[in-house]
Amino acid sequence: MGEADEKVKHSGPLLPEAPSSSPFRRRDFTLFWTAGAVDGLGTCASSLFLPLILLGAGYPAGLAGLVASVALVSGLVVAPVAGVYADRWPRKPMMYVAALVAAGAMGSVFVAVALGHVVLVHVLLAAVVEQAAGATYGAAASGTIRRLVPPEGYSRAIGYLQARDQGVQIVGPTLGGVLYQLARWVPLLADAVSFLLVAVLSKAIRTDLTPERDGPPPSFTRDLAEGLRFVCAEPFLRFVVVWTAGINALLGALYFHAVFASHARGAGPSSIGLILTLAGVGGLLGALAPPWLVRRVPPARIVTGASWAMVPTAAGLAFASRTWAYGLLLGGVSLIVPSVVVVVQTRAMLVTPDRLLARMGTVLGTAGQAVAVLSPLAAGVLVAAYGGRTVALGCAGAFAGLALYATVRAGLVTGEAP
Structure with a gap:
């Protein structure tokens, strides 16, 4: 089967989840x-x-x-x-x-x-x-x-x-x-x-995990460029790159903002550990919800609703003064994100031919992680220069921008024109 046929086969709406599968x-x-x-x-x-x-x-x-x-x-x-x-x-x-x-x-x-x-x-x-x-x-x-x-x-x-x-x-x-x-x-x-x-x-x-190929591979540089071109040419994957990179950067900044702000208020290592633990528990619970959620809520609503829900949660960090409050708010953000991740990763697999899956995954992953690497440095510099409240409000504003972008491009999640 050629690339064009395979893309038609996998580029439709998200498939309904069988409850018992x-x-x-x-x-x-x-x-x-x-x-x-x-x-x-x-x-x-x-x-x-x-x-x-x-x-x-x-x-x-x-x-x-x-x-x-x-x-x-x-x-x-x-x-x-x-x-x-x-x-x-x-x-x-x-x-x-x-x-x-x-x-x-x-x-x-x-x-x-x-x-x-x-x-x-x-x-x-x-x-x-x-x-x-x-x-x-x-x-x-x-x-x-x-x-x-x-x-x-x-x-x-x-x-x-x-x-x-x-x-x-x-x-x-x-x-x-x-x-x-x-x-x-x-x-x-x-x-x-x-x-x-x-x-x-x-x-x-x-299971045979060998990728499908239509012939001998071209040069390394052509293969690498093909993966980049595919992500750039596919509107939904372009949306995922922007959304994922933005979310990773903002989440990293919020985590380190909470750590730096808590330390400045005199919190010890155990208290700061509580923040990360609560955030991790929120992420775990959030990751268990998508299969149930996808069966009941349209994917586009999951993406837009979760994106907007992160705005007030991030803004709340600007006014938090207790360690447990930082942890609960970060846990709230962590609770929201996995549902969107599951939706976009599922559709990314559906729109990508098998022979490009690894390149698509590494392009998306590298784009998100490369931005996240700068988050600790950015959070430290901004908190020192402008204070924790300003940084948290700035992150909330950036979340609002991403939510607006997700709302405008929501049709891509279901395969419709934006």
Whole structure:
């Protein structure tokens, strides 16, 4: 089947969700979901404490922070490249080989810490390799849902993946803290072992995940450009890029605004941890709602309604004075976002040919994450220059702009002309 035929096949309205079609009844989806959960727990358990290991070895805070930043940027750089190859090569081998590479990188740091020979260059290289391997795994994984569940199960499957990721963000840091108390090297060992488990689970998937191709692939640059052109040419995907990048940037700014403002009011680490926990719980509950919501509310109303609902929630942060209030308000925002994410990701899969799924996913993901990387810096500078209330109100105004944009372009969510 050619690209034009496939796009016609998948470019219609969102398909209704069958109430009883649980993706977990499918063995391969369960393996894929579990692999992501194990991966996320291991990464959360180690990444937050890697800078502490460098600090404990006598390196200054600036260098420890630089290692974390360089590693994150390396993942962003590798993702589009990995997306090209994930649309060329069999995706399952890419997934388990990437997991094995990441296991080796973190395993080497574990050995160094256990032996007491922590070297900055080694830790930096290992962190970069882990992030690059993670980006490769993510690029290959982005093309799997279409093969693992039928179209009517997309929104439920994506909702479960969102809930998994939110749950990992709640449990992972706590697990890492417990492991770190046992010994500095324990979180690193757990991360390395988790990657080995991910490799085993990924290899156990029986479904053929090889992308569809109409012939031998063109040059790398043409493949990369084709993915970018497809996203730019598809009106709905252009909408997703703008909305996702804006939301990621604003959510990041709000989170760090809450942390900075709470710290300025004298809140301790445990209180600030409460903010992030409440936000994570809100995100988890929000991720569980979309399958029920999609069956009862038109997708366009979900997108526009959720976009407008974030405006007063963000504005409330300008007038919050208690730590629990920050947490509840951020939890409210986190509760709202997953429904929109499920709707737009489901439609993005429906409008994208199989042979372009990985490139589409990495383009959207890189656009959103690249903007989010700047959020901590922007929040710190703006809070210091203008105060927390001004920053929160500014974010609320920006949310209103995104909501207006979503309202104008709502027809794209259902495949209608805006």
